[in-house]
Amino acid sequence: MGRVGKLTTAHGDVTTPTLMPVIAPSDILLSPRQMRREFGAELMMTNAYLTLRSFGEEAEKRKIHGILDYNGPIFTDSGGYQILRYGGVEVSPEEIVRYQDAIAPDIATILDIPTGVQTTRERAAETVQVTLERARQAVKLRSNPKVMWCGPVQGGLFSDLVAESAREVGKLDYQLHAIGSPVELLEGYRFAELVDLVMAAKQNLPPQRPAHLFGAGHPMMFALAVAMGCDLFDSAAYVLYARDGRYLTSEGTLKLEELSYLPCECPVCAGGSPEKLYDAPEDEQVKLLARHNLHVTFGELRRIRQAIVEGRLWQHVQLRCRAHPRLLDGFRRLMSYRDFIERFDPVTKTSAFFYSGEESAGRPEVLRHMRRLEERYEPPPLPILAIMPAFEGERPELPEPEKTHLVKLVPPFGVVPEELEEVYPLGQLQVPRELDPEQIRAVAESLSSFLKQHGERYEQVLLFNDKPRWGNSLVNACASVVKKLKII
Numbered sequence: 001m002g003r004v005g006k007l008t009t010a011h012g013d014v015t016t017p018t019l020m021p022v023i024a025p026s027d028i029l030l031s032p033r034q035m036r037r038e039f040g041a042e043l044m045m046t047n048a049y050l051t052l053r054s055f056g057e058e059a060e061k062r063k064i065h066g067i068l069d070y071n072g073p074i075f076t077d078s079g080g081y082q083i084l085r086y087g088g089v090e091v092s093p094e095e096i097v098r099y100q101d102a103i104a105p106d107i108a109t110i111l112d113i114p115t116g117v118q119t120t121r122e123r124a125a126e127t128v129q130v131t132l133e134r135a136r137q138a139v140k141l142r143s144n145p146k147v148m149w150c151g152p153v154q155g156g157l158f159s160d161l162v163a164e165s166a167r168e169v170g171k172l173d174y175q176l177h178a179i180g181s182p183v184e185l186l187e188g189y190r191f192a193e194l195v196d197l198v199m200a201a202k203q204n205l206p207p208q209r210p211a212h213l214f215g216a217g218h219p220m221m222f223a224l225a226v227a228m229g230c231d232l233f234d235s236a237a238y239v240l241y242a243r244d245g246r247y248l249t250s251e252g253t254l255k256l257e258e259l260s261y262l263p264c265e266c267p268v269c270a271g272g273s274p275e276k277l278y279d280a281p282e283d284e285q286v287k288l289l290a291r292h293n294l295h296v297t298f299g300e301l302r303r304i305r306q307a308i309v310e311g312r313l314w315q316h317v318q319l320r321c322r323a324h325p326r327l328l329d330g331f332r333r334l335m336s337y338r339d340f341i342e343r344f345d346p347v348t349k350t351s352a353f354f355y356s357g358e359e360s361a362g363r364p365e366v367l368r369h370m371r372r373l374e375e376r377y378e379p380p381p382l383p384i385l386a387i388m389p390a391f392e393g394e395r396p397e398l399p400e401p402e403k404t405h406l407v408k409l410v411p412p413f414g415v416v417p418e419e420l421e422e423v424y425p426l427g428q429l430q431v432p433r434e435l436d437p438e439q440i441r442a443v444a445e446s447l448s449s450f451l452k453q454h455g456e457r458y459e460q461v462l463l464f465n466d467k468p469r470w471g472n473s474l475v476n477a478c479a480s481v482v483k484k485l486k487i488i
């Protein structure tokens with residue numbers, strides 16, 4: 001579901017997935033121009049509600065591009081987050097729609113009601129209904145055709161409400177969608193619940209519209225979120241963390257005082273030292289940490305884009321999710337949606353399939369192979385079936401090759417008829433020589449179901465057993481054809 005996209009706005013194109021650095025309109029730490037020049041940020045995010053409070057009508061004259069002194073794409077949020085944090089804003093939903101049309105960002109957001117996560121079902125349902133009502137009303141109020149609009153999805157931890165919210169807002173005239181309320185889940189490292197929230201939304205939103213994961217800005221979870229089809233992230237994390245002396249990495253967060261070295265290649269770290277950072281005057285320290293944090297953030301996004309182009313995003317997610325057990329929980333939860341994900345997974349890719357741990361056995365390619373073998377495959381009419389585990393070295397001789405149908409056992413794919421072994425990814429497969437229990441289980445299961453389905457048609461079944469590597473698992477898997485079985 002992860003994709004590299006091009007989002008065209010009135011002020012230029014934006015490559016996704018990307019992060020929108022949040023710029024406070026009246027307190028600019030790093031200017032949007034520097035954001036673009038130094039880090040490659042293309043789309044800036046600012047808050048229409050705070051702009052209204054700080055600049056009022058002046059912003060209607062100067063437009064938001066004048067206020068931020070930036071001529072590239074700008075996204076405005078409406079103040080929904082301020083509701084979540086501080087419990088209310090002094091502006092009506094109609095007013096904030098009209099104001100955004102007047103200050104003319106490239107993308108604007110309606111004033112939604114964030115569900116949050118500590119809420120009753122009744123209240124969650126109400127936030128969904130009110131947000132939808134406002135979304136319908138905003139479509140009628142909008143007057144500036146150059147502004148694209150973002151329709152938020154709410155519902156919090158109630159997956160059915162999230163699904164309904166996504167389905168209904170997806171029917172309206174919006175160009176993008178924001179998935180609301182993940183902030184508390186992110187802060188609490190509740191990644192399994194985050195996966196349920198995002199998947200409930202993504203399974204019901206129009207897939208062609210970009211999806212923005214609201215308030216997500218830590219690079220450690222970008223890979224997981226992109227794999228679910230999130231295209232945009234926004235965050236003030238780079239500066240909030242910097243003010244708190246926290247140093248972002250793609251694997252997690254470090255405190256400045258814990259650093260003996262700077263484990264990063266960015267210009268701030270390559271030429272610096274923890275002492276230099278630590279001893280810098282406070283303003284300077286915040287700026288240096290914020291720059292490092294942004295370098296890490298955009299570096300990870302470039303790595304993810306490259307992984308997508310090469311067709312190895314899953315592998316990258318696996319790598320990142322090994323960094324924290326709670327991320328691994330999130331990844332494992334994601335695997336429970338693999339039936340849905342498989343539909344979006346390209347049938348061929350330009351990179352080899354690397355087996356890099358037991359989660360590789362749950363990849364969509366494996367699921368697809370097993371499913372197609374069961375649903376579409378018809379063996380050739382030959383009387384002998386030879387079953388051969390994938391092996392290194394010389395292939396054993398078959399007693400009657402012209403009468404024999406050969407299938408190989410290829411972990412983690414299972415049964416691979418010889419005539420299919422060059423089909424992607426079977427021909428481009430790298431697995432470790434040592435088998436793990438998950439591979440053995442997957443192959444034995446596949447062999448057992450193949451024999452149950454087709455075992456009747458053969459007169460004889462030859463199993464080339466490799467006992468040291470496979471133990472009794474293959475012999476046991478042949479239970480349904482035991483009368484015809486010859487073990488070699």
Ligand SMILES: [Zn+2]
Pocket residue numbers: 264265266267268269270292293295
């Ligand atoms: Zn750095």
